Amino acid sequence: MxxxxxxxxxxxxxxxxxxxxxxxxxxxxxxxxxxxxxxxxxxxxxxxxxxxxxxxxxxxxxxxxxxxxxxxxxxxxxxxxxxxxxxxxxxxxxxxxxxxxxxxxxxxxxxxxxxxxxxxxxxxxxxxxxxxxxxxxxxxxxxxxxxxxxxxxxxxxDPNRLLRNDAGVAGMPLTLTKPIGVGLLNNRHKQTGEVFEAAIASMTALNDVAAREALAAGVTAATDVTGFGLLGHLHKLCRASGIGAVLERSAVPAVDGALDALAGGYVSGGTRRNLDWVRPHLSVGPGVTEDDLLFLADAQTSGGLLVAGEVPGYPVIGHTVAGSGIRIS
CATH class of the missing domain: 3.30.1330.10 (PurM-like, N-terminal domain)
Incomplete structure (x- = not known):
């Protein structure tokens, strides 16, 4: 259906x-x-x-x-x-x-x-x-x-094996277990009626396997990526843990069709508010565009896990560092 x-x-x-x-x-x-x-x-x-x-x-x-x-x-x-x-x-x-x-x-x-x-x-x-x-x-x-x-x-x-957003340490890879961009596709769906099966498949996929694999890999710090976008949830994890992060824009996977929706201007108000909130904590490298930032701030629904640690089989999109703020390259 x-x-x-x-x-x-x-x-x-x-x-x-x-x-x-x-x-x-x-x-x-x-x-x-x-x-x-x-x-x-x-x-x-x-x-x-x-x-x-x-x-x-x-x-x-x-x-x-x-x-x-x-x-x-x-x-x-x-x-x-x-x-x-x-x-x-x-x-x-x-x-x-x-x-x-x-x-x-x-x-x-x-x-x-x-x-x-x-x-x-x-x-x-x-x-x-x-x-x-x-x-x-x-x-x-x-x-x-x-x-x-x-x-x-x-x-x-198990209280001794929790994943928490305040348990991150510097020098760890950042792993993302689902592509992002469903917010762009949902906004396009709302405005046009087009149905995007890739977005529905992503949003209905459970994070149970990713969580078990993170625990098996010895991870202690994680959060899920939902309405505050990848940048917002990464900022919250870094702030709670007292660390900073480096994010590689080219390493962040997109749901099929999301970048076309971005080019078409299907950016929600929630995504723009996410970027406004986190922008003071960003350091943006050369070549990173405003559209790149909107993509990274895209308000997700039922997104994946953002893990401070490497989980085999999922893309590494950056790493944690000492200090504060998020550097995007």
Whole structure:
């Protein structure tokens, strides 16, 4: 069900996917006074903006908790459900955990969109949960003028083998486990109705294998690449770890069709806000264009893992360094 239906879900949303996130700078200002929720068993809180909260319940068991939802990113309700579920589960994988239960979160304009479409959204989420071995049991729905869907996910992990965004050290390669550019294709889809199978395949692919392989490689620092773009999430990892990074533009893979969408000007407002936020922390080498920066800041939905360490089989796109900021060559 990846064809474009007659009734276009994306036309009912002001934004799409993780591009509809509140801008990073505004969000950090809003929660600045809410940090510091600490305790001996709170292993990861809100302080560094990591992917999920982590609380230790036993010496060898930690519980992870996260929630993620967004407006339609594609017009197919089934694919939207799959993408949103994969995106929510990704937060657990990005911490090195295993999802064990999820519940749905739905906002639906019940007098405007048929309930049968909501059923298809939920079916897509259930199918991805089944693929992940994570039961999807119940949830919460509201009557909402704008359709929204996602999940709250609970996971488990070994507290001594977490992937964290504050555990990076200088001198490590940077590995990216999915190509970027789905935000450009999603924006083009919203404006034209064209369907991009490569983008859907990327967004519905789970990060479970990449997370297991990162742990097997001895990695301790990682995050996933979602609404704040590759540059935004790399900046957050570097800031939390007290390091800098060098990023090689030519080494960053693009989803098929993304660079054509970039050339066509299909850049979302969320991507431009990402670049505005991170630009003060960038040092740009000769030959790196504004379009290159917009590509690197592209607001991803259900992106891959960004790993401070080498994971065999995935491209190395740069390396961490002592100091601060991001140098792009």
């Amino acid at each position: 990846t064809g474009t239906p007659t009734l276009r879900l994306t036309s009912f949303a002001h934004g799409g996917g993780c591009a509809c996130k509140i801008p990073a700078g505004e969000l950090e200002d809003a929660v600045r006074g809410l940090v510091g929720q600490t305790g001996p068993d709170v292993l990861v809180g809100v302080d560094d903006g990591d992917d999920a909260a982590v609380v230790r319940v036993h010496d060898d068991l930690a519980v992870l908790s996260t929630a993620d939802f967004f407006t339609p990113v594609v017009d197919s309700p089934y694919d939207w459900g799959r993408i949103a579920a994969a995106n929510a589960l990704s937060d657990v994988y990005a911490m090195g955990g295993r999802p064990v239960v999820a519940i749905n979160q739905v906002g639906w304009p019940r007098g405007v969109l048929p309930m049968e479409l909501m059923t298809e959204v939920l079916r897509g989420g259930l199918d991805v949960g089944t693929q992940a071995g994570c039961p999807v049991i119940g949830g919460h729905t509201i009557d909402d003028p704008e359709p929204k869907y996602g999940m709250a996910v609970t996971g488990v992990a």
